[in-house]
Amino acid sequence: MAHSREASKSGHAPHANITKAAVHHHLPERHHVPAPVDYDTSNPIETRKYLRTYGLIPPGVDTFENQSKRCMAILNSRKTDIEKYQYLSVLRNTNVHLFYRLLSDNIKELTPLIYTPTVGEACQRWSELYTQPEGLYLSFDQDKGNLHSVIQNWPHDVEITVVTDGSRILGLGDLGINGMGIPVGKLSLYTACAGIHPMRTLPLCVDLGTSNEEFRNDPLYLGSRRPKVTPEEEKEFLDEMMAALTERWPSIVIQYEDFKNPFPSLERYQDTYTMFNDDIQGTGAVILGGFINAVKQSGVAPKDQRAVFLGAGSAGVGVAKQLTEFFIKEGLTEEEAKKRFWLVDSQGMVTLDRPGKLAEHKVYFARDDNNGEQYKTLEEVVEYVKPTILMGLSTIGGAFTPKILGRMAELNDKPVIFPLSNPSSKSECTFEEAIKYTNGKCLFASGSPFPTLHWKGKDLVPGQGNNMYVFPGIGLGAILSKSVNVTQNMIYASAEALSTSLLPQEVSDNWLYPDIRRIREVSVIVTRGVIRAAQKDHMDRELALRNISDEELDDYIRTRMYDPFTEHLKIEREISELASHFNAHISDSSSTAATNGSRRSTVTSRPGTANGRPRAPTRGQNAHGDALTAQNQ
Numbered sequence: 001m002a003h004s005r006e007a008s009k010s011g012h013a014p015h016a017n018i019t020k021a022a023v024h025h026h027l028p029e030r031h032h033v034p035a036p037v038d039y040d041t042s043n044p045i046e047t048r049k050y051l052r053t054y055g056l057i058p059p060g061v062d063t064f065e066n067q068s069k070r071c072m073a074i075l076n077s078r079k080t081d082i083e084k085y086q087y088l089s090v091l092r093n094t095n096v097h098l099f100y101r102l103l104s105d106n107i108k109e110l111t112p113l114i115y116t117p118t119v120g121e122a123c124q125r126w127s128e129l130y131t132q133p134e135g136l137y138l139s140f141d142q143d144k145g146n147l148h149s150v151i152q153n154w155p156h157d158v159e160i161t162v163v164t165d166g167s168r169i170l171g172l173g174d175l176g177i178n179g180m181g182i183p184v185g186k187l188s189l190y191t192a193c194a195g196i197h198p199m200r201t202l203p204l205c206v207d208l209g210t211s212n213e214e215f216r217n218d219p220l221y222l223g224s225r226r227p228k229v230t231p232e233e234e235k236e237f238l239d240e241m242m243a244a245l246t247e248r249w250p251s252i253v254i255q256y257e258d259f260k261n262p263f264p265s266l267e268r269y270q271d272t273y274t275m276f277n278d279d280i281q282g283t284g285a286v287i288l289g290g291f292i293n294a295v296k297q298s299g300v301a302p303k304d305q306r307a308v309f310l311g312a313g314s315a316g317v318g319v320a321k322q323l324t325e326f327f328i329k330e331g332l333t334e335e336e337a338k339k340r341f342w343l344v345d346s347q348g349m350v351t352l353d354r355p356g357k358l359a360e361h362k363v364y365f366a367r368d369d370n371n372g373e374q375y376k377t378l379e380e381v382v383e384y385v386k387p388t389i390l391m392g393l394s395t396i397g398g399a400f401t402p403k404i405l406g407r408m409a410e411l412n413d414k415p416v417i418f419p420l421s422n423p424s425s426k427s428e429c430t431f432e433e434a435i436k437y438t439n440g441k442c443l444f445a446s447g448s449p450f451p452t453l454h455w456k457g458k459d460l461v462p463g464q465g466n467n468m469y470v471f472p473g474i475g476l477g478a479i480l481s482k483s484v485n486v487t488q489n490m491i492y493a494s495a496e497a498l499s500t501s502l503l504p505q506e507v508s509d510n511w512l513y514p515d516i517r518r519i520r521e522v523s524v525i526v527t528r529g530v531i532r533a534a535q536k537d538h539m540d541r542e543l544a545l546r547n548i549s550d551e552e553l554d555d556y557i558r559t560r561m562y563d564p565f566t567e568h569l570k571i572e573r574e575i576s577e578l579a580s581h582f583n584a585h586i587s588d589s590s591s592t593a594a595t596n597g598s599r600r601s602t603v604t605s606r607p608g609t610a611n612g613r614p615r616a617p618t619r620g621q622n623a624h625g626d627a628l629t630a631q632n633q
């Protein structure tokens with residue numbers, strides 16, 4: 001991540017010319033209650049005095065490095081992953097900038113602890129482990145008809161929200177309000193990967209009841225105990241929610257996440273609000289991004305690709321649609337492109353003539369060329385199709401058996417094996433299994449992370465095909481371009497941009513995705529692609545970005561990104577501005593006092609102004625300005 005190493009070394013920037021005595025004795029009483037972050041042990045003494053936390057923190061001033069060492073040592077002393085998750089949650093809630101400094105310096109190591117796979121267990125046990133508020137809950141039973149006023153309770157301005165009803169959390173089923181861990185985790189990545197300011201993010205969980213009977217009967221469960229509302233009731237509730245969110249924050253970007261049936265809301269809102277569905281669209285984009293690179297490596301032309309998908313839900317269909325669009329761009333007709341796919345669900349291969357009603361979202365890819373044959377198992381389908389690609393979005397851990405993997409290796413020089421279900425326990429196979437049973441031939445990406453594998457004298461690094469590579473850039477692109485909607489072209493552009501983000505070394509090492517440690521730079525590239533597509537679609541309202549070069553746009557994106565390593569400079573600037581303002585007062589007052597005994601009353605400053613210009617209010621500033629006036633008089 002790009003951050004000021006100079007600042008990080010010392011823990012704070014070189015100070016403005018301000019004497020300790022001036023700060024200590026002349027700063028006014030501040031009336032705000034210090035926020036948890038104000039107790040940061042890297043805060044210089046002057047900052048502590050300004051924030052009124054002086055004396056409430058041990059006297060030594062920490063460097064960022066020391067803080068990081070201490071946190072990592074504490075983290076490593078926690079035995080289980082869920083204990084580590086809990087420690088990191090507390091850190092995020094008590095010192096958000098330190099949390100993000102730690103995360104950005106250790107993104108590869110910490111992401112699995114705040115996101116998949118650990119977030120899966122955190123959600124399963126959310127009510128059992130609950131300690132602190134971390135988002136907004138809207139309840140069907142208690143709040144319907146009143147969402148507008150509940151939303152007013154959120155204390156900050158919001159640029160982006162991730163909303164779930166908890167009904168399909170990863171591959172773990174309906175977890176009701178326990179699903180809140182997912183918006184919390186996704187938004188942490190928005191901040192870490194795309195630099196959305198943590199205070200501008202809103203984790204949102206709607207309580208529409210749950211089909212999870214075990215939870216409904218669990219005394220510790222913190223959601224309503226009603227069964228899931230009907231689709232019609234859900235629609236009315238979401239209509240009200242979308243209107244209320246947008247009324248309070250007109251430019252809010254809304255990401256739908258982990259809904260059991262997300263198709264109706266995407267269709268209903270995508271042309272009306274700035275929203276997208278991460279499981280359908282984000283997943284489609286991230287897999288397309290890796291797939292573009294896999295096609296280059298496999299050497300198999302799009303017209304010869306044969307893709308078998310285990311899982312025909314929101315993610316399966318989302319990915320298949322995105323790949324279809326790619327095949328069309330590569331010269332196939334739509335009919336030819338969609339014929340490259342064979343989807344398999346819990347009842348077997350998806351065909352038009354199989355018994356029972358086919359869910360609407362499966363009809364597009366349903367096969368009509370099966371001659372009345374129905375293929376029940378994945379093994380049968382693989383034998384029938386002879387695929388080049390095997391995708392797993394089924395929630396069935398281990399479904400890619402050694403036999404199936406071995407067969408893929410017999411059929412192909414470089415089979416594409418993407419077990420994408422989350423968390424790790426639901427992955428259709430592990431990296432080790434994929435390598436072992438294809439004899440090291442496969443092009444691999446999984447939804448959850450797997451460790452590097454030592455194989456025949458080489459270190460093999462698995463790709464991670466997780467939507468975390470694109471949703472941060474999609475969201476940031478929509479925010480910065482002030483896009484009216486999130487269009488299909490913007491989603492597609494995120495995939496193309498991702499596919500170009502690999503370094504030459506990563507390409508020559510046959511990686512499909514860039515190193516996760518470069519995620520912030522990758523997000524800049526994805527964001528740029530999304531903004532350019534928004535402009536082409538005339539969705540953008542930030543027109544000034546249209547006429548700048550890509551280089552300038554990248555710089556603009558970087559400067560708009562929250563940087564936890566420089567955040568403290570804001571408050572230090574506030575202090576030094578105040579000090580120079582105060583010193584100017586003194587010299588002004590004393591020189592005028594010499595000539596005119598009583599000019600003092602005319603030099604009192606208006607609260608919230610600097611150099612006579614209005615200034616955006618920042619934390620404590622009004623109280624500060626008022627008090628300064630009072631003290632000077």
Ligand SMILES: NC(=O)c1ccc[n+]([C@@H]2O[C@H](COP(=O)([O-])OP(=O)(O)OC[C@H]3O[C@@H](n4cnc5c(N)ncnc54)[C@H](O)[C@@H]3O)[C@@H](O)[C@H]2O)c1
Nearest residue numbers: 170171283311312313314315345346394421422447466467
């Ligand atoms: N890697 C990523 O970025 C990413 C993104 C989104 C979703 N996912 C994962 O993909 C999985 C599916 O998500 P979804 O939103 O599509 O869920 P979903 O509930 O909409 O779909 C699940 C699909 O799997 C099928 N299925 C269930 N049991 C099966 C079986 N025994 N054999 C064959 N098919 C079976 C279902 O019929 C359904 O078609 C989840 O584990 C989720 O975590 C991963």
Ligand SMILES: O=C(O)C[C@H](O)C(=O)O
Nearest residue numbers: 116170258279422466467
């Ligand atoms: O949450 C993730 O890790 C990816 C994806 O959105 C999922 O639902 O599995």
Ligand SMILES: [Mg+2]
Nearest residue numbers: 257258278279
């Ligand atoms: Mg999801």
